[in-house]
Amino acid sequence: MSNDAPLLRAEGLTRRYAMRRGLLGRSVEVRAVDGVSLTVERGRTLGLVGESGCGKSTTGRLVLGLEAPDDGHVAFDGSPMPPPGSEPWRRLRARMQMVFQDPLGALDRRLTIGTQVREPLDIHGLGDAGTRGEKVASLLSAVGLRPDQAARYPHELSGGQRQRAVLARALATDPALLVCDEPISALDVSIQAQVMNLLVELQERLGLGMLFISHDLRAVRQVSHRIAVMYLGRIVEEGEPDAVLQAPAHPYTQALVSAIPHPGRAGTRIVLQGDPPNPADRPTGCAFHPRCAAAVARCAVDSPSLKARDDGRLVACHVAHGEVDALKRAA
Amino acid sequence: MSTLVTMRGLTVAFNGQLALRGIDLAISKGEAVGLVGESGCGKSVTWLAALGLLPGKATIGGSVTIAGEELLGAPAAKLERVRGGRIGMIFQDPASSLNPVHRVGKQIAEALALHRGIAGAAARAEAKRLFDLVGIPDAERRLDAYPHEFSGGQNQRVMIAMALAGQPELLVADEPTTALDVTIQAQILELLQALRREFGMALVLISHDLGVVAETCERVCVMYAGRIVEEAPTSRLFAHTAHPYTRGLLGALPPITGPRRRLSAIPGGVPEPWAMPPGCAFAPRCGSRMAACDAGTPAHTELAPGHGAACLRAMAPEYAEAVPA
Numbered sequence: 228m229s230n231d232a233p234l235l236r237a238e239g240l241t242r243r244y245a246m247r248r249g250l251l252g253r254s255v256e257v258r259a260v261d262g263v264s265l266t267v268e269r270g271r272t273l274g275l276v277g278e279s280g281c282g283k284s285t286t287g288r289l290v291l292g293l294e295a296p297d298d299g300h301v302a303f304d305g306s307p308m309p310p311p312g313s314e315p316w317r318r319l320r321a322r323m324q325m326v327f328q329d330p331l332g333a334l335d336r337r338l339t340i341g342t343q344v345r346e347p348l349d350i351h352g353l354g355d356a357g358t359r360g361e362k363v364a365s366l367l368s369a370v371g372l373r374p375d376q377a378a379r380y381p382h383e384l385s386g387g388q389r390q391r392a393v394l395a396r397a398l399a400t401d402p403a404l405l406v407c408d409e410p411i412s413a414l415d416v417s418i419q420a421q422v423m424n425l426l427v428e429l430q431e432r433l434g435l436g437m438l439f440i441s442h443d444l445r446a447v448r449q450v451s452h453r454i455a456v457m458y459l460g461r462i463v464e465e466g467e468p469d470a471v472l473q474a475p476a477h478p479y480t481q482a483l484v485s486a487i488p489h490p491g492r493a494g495t496r497i498v499l500q501g502d503p504p505n506p507a508d509r510p511t512g513c514a515f516h517p518r519c520a521a522a523v524a525r526c527a528v529d530s531p532s533l534k535a536r537d538d539g540r541l542v543a544c545h546v547a548h549g550e551v552d553a554l555k556r557a558a
Numbered sequence: 559m560s561t562l563v564t565m566r567g568l569t570v571a572f573n574g575q576l577a578l579r580g581i582d583l584a585i586s587k588g589e590a591v592g593l594v595g596e597s598g599c600g601k602s603v604t605w606l607a608a609l610g611l612l613p614g615k616a617t618i619g620g621s622v623t624i625a626g627e628e629l630l631g632a633p634a635a636k637l638e639r640v641r642g643g644r645i646g647m648i649f650q651d652p653a654s655s656l657n658p659v660h661r662v663g664k665q666i667a668e669a670l671a672l673h674r675g676i677a678g679a680a681a682r683a684e685a686k687r688l689f690d691l692v693g694i695p696d697a698e699r700r701l702d703a704y705p706h707e708f709s710g711g712q713n714q715r716v717m718i719a720m721a722l723a724g725q726p727e728l729l730v731a732d733e734p735t736t737a738l739d740v741t742i743q744a745q746i747l748e749l750l751q752a753l754r755r756e757f758g759m760a761l762v763l764i765s766h767d768l769g770v771v772a773e774t775c776e777r778v779c780v781m782y783a784g785r786i787v788e789e790a791p792t793s794r795l796f797a798h799t800a801h802p803y804t805r806g807l808l809g810a811l812p813p814i815t816g817p818r819r820r821l822s823a824i825p826g827g828v829p830e831p832w833a834m835p836p837g838c839a840f841a842p843r844c845g846s847r848m849a850a851c852d853a854g855t856p857a858h859t860e861l862a863p864g865h866g867a868a869c870l871r872a873m874a875p876e877y878a879e880a881v882p883a
Contacts (some may be wrong), residue, residue: 420824424823489814
């Protein structure tokens with residue numbers, strides 16, 4: 228096991244589902260995730276942004292082995308991920324945890340917060356009965372809950388406190404990787420800020436690697452060291468957050484950035500036409516071309532691959548790479 | 559500009575507990591006003607109460623008038639003419655506001671029959687015109703579709719078309735883009751702006767997102783725990799934020815440029831209706847709290863024309879400085 232290897236390395240992840248159309252229709256193949264490669268470094272956060280149905284949550288489940296990929300592989304700490312469900316995988320799962328969007332749904336309503344935070348310690352056999360109690364108290368205080376709140380039930384806590392409890396439970400096994408799937412979307416603005424601050428603090432203190440999945444570019448910039456933008460199952464752009472937000476290269480990222488509402492906006496907003504396409508009915512060529520203002524004839528036939536530009540930014544777009552003659556841009 | 563809707567001391571109580579603690583608000587003709595606040599602050603209840611849409615257990619007090627006519631306690635027949643007629647309303651989740659077992663064209667025709675007395679072929683033609691207006695492609699054919707055949711953004715367009723069927727003077731949009739994707743949110747906001755320009759319709763945009771409201775509205779009211787705590791023209795609100803809660807909301811929004819700092823999150827949470835602080839409801843979470851804050855609810859103070867705040871410290875000079883957006 229080499230420690231030079233990134234904490235998490237996923238390559239060419241693909242997940243296909245079969246979807247039946249209509250009552251008696253034949254089943255269609257839906258590629259929810261289509262060849263996604265990503266890296267999470269120790270102590271760093273990779274932000275994964277995209278709209279609903281782009282496959283960002285499925286990607287999160289694939290890297291944890293909660294779902295088996297149809298293609299591609301995941302390496303954790305330099306060694307390949309054991310088959311999901313196997314004993315070595317179960318042991319490894321203590322080192323990678325997940326936080327979901329809806330904290331009330333992620334908690335058991337019939338158990339106290341303390342019991343639920345303690346559960347992973349019992350399951351993974353960490354510490355003995357005496358130290359487990361102390362560990363629960365220290366976990367609760369680490370996420371900003373009072374020790375007496377261990378005796379509370381989920382419904383007695385506010386949304387922000389519940390998300391803190393979920394975090395405490397995820398941290399119980401001292402994980403090296405945390406996958407957060409829209410961890411703040413269900414919370415109020417002022418509570419979102421509290422949870423984002425907490426995530427950044429915990430990362431600094433514990434050296435966690437994080438995969439932060441969100442549709443909110445502002446939140447992703449706030450917590451991430453690198454961001455990847457997904458569209459219809461593929462990463463279309465990846466780079467440093469500030470660089471991507473200030474000079475987005477992919478036309479889709481440009482539209483996403485310009486759609487961020489903010490007071491006193493200057494310039495005009497790019498309003499994309501149409502809806503995000505159905506993954507079951509994937510456009511030919513570049514999946515974004517029907518909504519893209521910069522699309523040329525080639526975009527409809529030839530799917531662009533994710534390649535590095537001279538400045539290191541990864542982009543999957545013929546136009547951004549200057550591979551097409553600007554004069555040939557079709558109307 | 560003449561006033562269209564006026565609310566005076568509007569209160570709502572559920573089981574004896576006040577959810578709305580005195581709202582004073584005036585909407586002028588053709589004006590766009592934003593109502594901002596976190597969940598439970600009463601921003602939606604305000605309009606549900608005004609339009610008589612709250613369940614019977616709610617006790618409503620105060621007064622709401624449209625062009626001088628009182629709406630609270632008005633007979634059902636009169637309220638039905640106002641609801642969907644003079645005041646249209648759209649909600650957060652369009653799919654659950656539409657009837658899933660009826661074709662959307664029929665649902666729009668129903669609104670046209672109720673409010674404008676149009677039926678048959680004329681109603682269908684008018685429904686098609688509304689569909690074109692809200693930007694639903696292939697309108698003639700799509701009128702025969704069911705709500706599940708539309709995407710979330712298109713269902714919201716259908717809802718807007720239905721709200722426009724009554725030719726409202728005021729459209730109340732309650733979190734119209736919250737359930738939608740970012741790029742679709744941009745489309746719906748553009749549409750609302752375009753419709754307002756075209757028809758001179760007033761718009762009340764209820765949202766938790768200061769950014770969305772700032773872009774769409776001329777005036778913003780910030781609500782906290784059942785009261786309006788600050789009210790100002792949009793540009794002024796961001797340049798001269800007076801209430802600590804508004805400053806907290808702005809500070810909690812991650813910036814999109816500049817260095818990444820710890821967000822200035824507001825500590826704690828919104829008080830429960832049965833455990834309201836004795837004085838200013840925001841005092842327990844406020845960094846500028848003084849002893850006087852707990853003595854009583856602060857009155858609304860006029861700081862500049864059109865800009866008021868319910869805060870004892872709103873006049874203090876440190877609040878006069880500009881806050882970076």
